[in-house]
Amino acid sequence: MALLKHFLFTTIIIALVTCYGTLQEEDPPATSIYVDDGGTFMSLINILSYLGATSHSLKVVNVNDFGAKGNGCADDTEAFNKAWEVVCSSGEAILVVPEENYVLRPIRFSGPCKPNIAVQISGTLKASDDPSEYSEDSRHWLVFDSIQKLFVHGGGTINGNGNIWWQNSCKRNKKRPCKDAPTALTFYNCEDLVVENLTIEDGQQIQVSFQDSLNVKVSGLNVTAPEDSPNTDGIHVTNTQNIQISSSVIGTGDDCISIVHGSRNVEAIDITCGPGHGISIGSLGAGKSKEFVSGVIVNRAKISGTKNGVRIKTWQGGSGSARNIQFQNIEMDNVTNPIIINQNYCDKKKKPCKKGKSAVQIKNVLYQNITGTSATDIAVKFDCSENFPCQEIVMQNIDLQCERVDDDAKALCENVEVSYLGHVNPRCNSERETMESGDLPLPHEKIHDMYDL
Numbered sequence: 001m002a003l004l005k006h007f008l009f010t011t012i013i014i015a016l017v018t019c020y021g022t023l024q025e026e027d028p029p030a031t032s033i034y035v036d037d038g039g040t041f042m043s044l045i046n047i048l049s050y051l052g053a054t055s056h057s058l059k060v061v062n063v064n065d066f067g068a069k070g071n072g073c074a075d076d077t078e079a080f081n082k083a084w085e086v087v088c089s090s091g092e093a094i095l096v097v098p099e100e101n102y103v104l105r106p107i108r109f110s111g112p113c114k115p116n117i118a119v120q121i122s123g124t125l126k127a128s129d130d131p132s133e134y135s136e137d138s139r140h141w142l143v144f145d146s147i148q149k150l151f152v153h154g155g156g157t158i159n160g161n162g163n164i165w166w167q168n169s170c171k172r173n174k175k176r177p178c179k180d181a182p183t184a185l186t187f188y189n190c191e192d193l194v195v196e197n198l199t200i201e202d203g204q205q206i207q208v209s210f211q212d213s214l215n216v217k218v219s220g221l222n223v224t225a226p227e228d229s230p231n232t233d234g235i236h237v238t239n240t241q242n243i244q245i246s247s248s249v250i251g252t253g254d255d256c257i258s259i260v261h262g263s264r265n266v267e268a269i270d271i272t273c274g275p276g277h278g279i280s281i282g283s284l285g286a287g288k289s290k291e292f293v294s295g296v297i298v299n300r301a302k303i304s305g306t307k308n309g310v311r312i313k314t315w316q317g318g319s320g321s322a323r324n325i326q327f328q329n330i331e332m333d334n335v336t337n338p339i340i341i342n343q344n345y346c347d348k349k350k351k352p353c354k355k356g357k358s359a360v361q362i363k364n365v366l367y368q369n370i371t372g373t374s375a376t377d378i379a380v381k382f383d384c385s386e387n388f389p390c391q392e393i394v395m396q397n398i399d400l401q402c403e404r405v406d407d408d409a410k411a412l413c414e415n416v417e418v419s420y421l422g423h424v425n426p427r428c429n430s431e432r433e434t435m436e437s438g439d440l441p442l443p444h445e446k447i448h449d450m451y452d453l
């Protein structure tokens with residue numbers, strides 16, 4: 001992240017010093033095309049600086065010039081493919097999607113490309129909802145694949161048109177076989193990626209996925225799907241390192257944010273979450289797999305009406321670890337399980353879960369400054385493994401109350417080593433677990449060095 005930040009700052013400074021003058025003097029076509037599409041002067045500066053381009057060298061590629069109709073009806077896929085080829089082979093280029101309505105079949109915007117590419121989505125991209133058009137790759141709709149220095153922004157909307165997939169889901173219709181539906185927007189194998197100011201709605205399954213990527217900055221996303229849409233995780237992070245997700249509003253039928261195997265240095269700041277299943281690390285260790293997640297910070301979140309608040313879930317029989325995790329400054333509003341670790345996760349059909357010999361180790365988790373209400377009387381649930389108890393769990397300044405005034409909030413704790421700092425309510429109640437440890441060295445200091453955000 002430090003690298004990315006450095007990169008952004010230097011390019012902004014260089015651009016402000018070098019491009020600003022150029023822009024004042026000349027009015028090249030690139031500038032005017034961009035401004036016509038509803039951009040502001042400030043965001044033009046942003047793009048130029050991100051791309052390290054001067055106004056002369058920035059190539060503007062408008063999908064309408066490649067035959068896109070944008071009438072909400074015609075299939076615009078070929079026009080987008082052609083425009084992408086030009087953008088990718090040019091570098092220092094911006095793909096412009098004006099404020100119109102485009103209909104797209106699955107598209108893979110593939111690299112490697114010449115570096116420095118922006119995609120400005122001002123209009124609406126709507127998915128074709130004919131499943132037969134997804135026969136080549138039934139798991140993805142829009143994919144950005146193997147691109148370095150990519151900047152996607154524009155205030156537009158990406159609509160997965162997911163209704164047909166939700167209807168056919170085995171969760172809605174028990175007679176149907178369980179099949180995965182497409183992820184609406186995937187960033188795969190990207191590096192130095194910025195995604196800013198977009199609405200993603202009604203994805204077929206996962207709304208946005210960051211996979212196998214490095215140095216990612218995401219902000220200003222509005223991610224929505226109906227509360228009853230199946231498996232519609234908002235933002236999914238898998239095998240991605242150094243990713244910051246900030247100032248985003250997420251409400252779907254599944255996790256607002258899910259962070260799974262291979263993810264390291266993940267920061268989520270200023271997240272508004274709900275409805276949905278909350279912010280989740282895992283599941284990890286399914287099918288006896290060995291999986292790792294480390295260095296997660298969730299700071300300043302407002303979580304409302306969700307099934308979980310902040311959750312870590314792992315399967316019995318897996319191995320690996322989830323460690324160095326901080327949840328801080330979180331406001332819960334009527335959340336069913338505000339704080340939950342479930343190390344005994346298993347398939348609903350197979351309950352009660354069979355105890356495995358191994359488990360994914362959960363270690364060094366800080367819960368700090370968490371307040372608000374729980375929809376049930378169990379506000380804190382640490383359901384940890386007998387053979388691999390949860391270690392170094394620290395709770396500091398926690399005040400969770402029951403939404404119903406006549407109940408006291410409780411904590412359910414199994415096989416967990418917890419220490420408390422400041423006021424903590426509720427607490428685990430066994431003797432060992434309630435030991436005060438005010439002078440316990442906080443094991444979390446390292447996490448800050450890892451970030452340098």
Ligand SMILES: *[C@@H]1O[C@H](CO)[C@@H](O)[C@H](O)[C@H]1NC(C)=O
Nearest residue numbers: 042043046153154196197220
């Ligand atoms: C994204 O939106 C924010 C807040 O409205 C704005 O300050 C920022 O300039 C926008 N970014 C781009 C690239 O348009």
Ligand SMILES: *[C@@H]1O[C@H](CO)[C@@H](O)[C@H](O)[C@H]1NC(C)=O
Nearest residue numbers: 157199200201222223224249
């Ligand atoms: C997010 O998008 C939804 C659906 O398009 C819209 O109703 C809502 O107003 C948006 N919220 C924000 C905060 O932009």
Ligand SMILES: *[C@@H]1O[C@H](CO)[C@@H](O)[C@H](O)[C@H]1NC(C)=O
Nearest residue numbers: 305306333334335336375403
């Ligand atoms: C709180 O959540 C519960 C269960 O999800 C729901 O039945 C109840 O209406 C909610 N209460 C408020 C005040 O929103």
Ligand SMILES: *[C@@H]1O[C@H](CO)[C@@H](O)[C@H](O)[C@H]1NC(C)=O
Nearest residue numbers: 299300328329368369370397
């Ligand atoms: C926790 O909350 C207190 C009081 O609101 C605040 O002063 C402190 O900075 C918060 N801690 C963190 C780590 O943000």
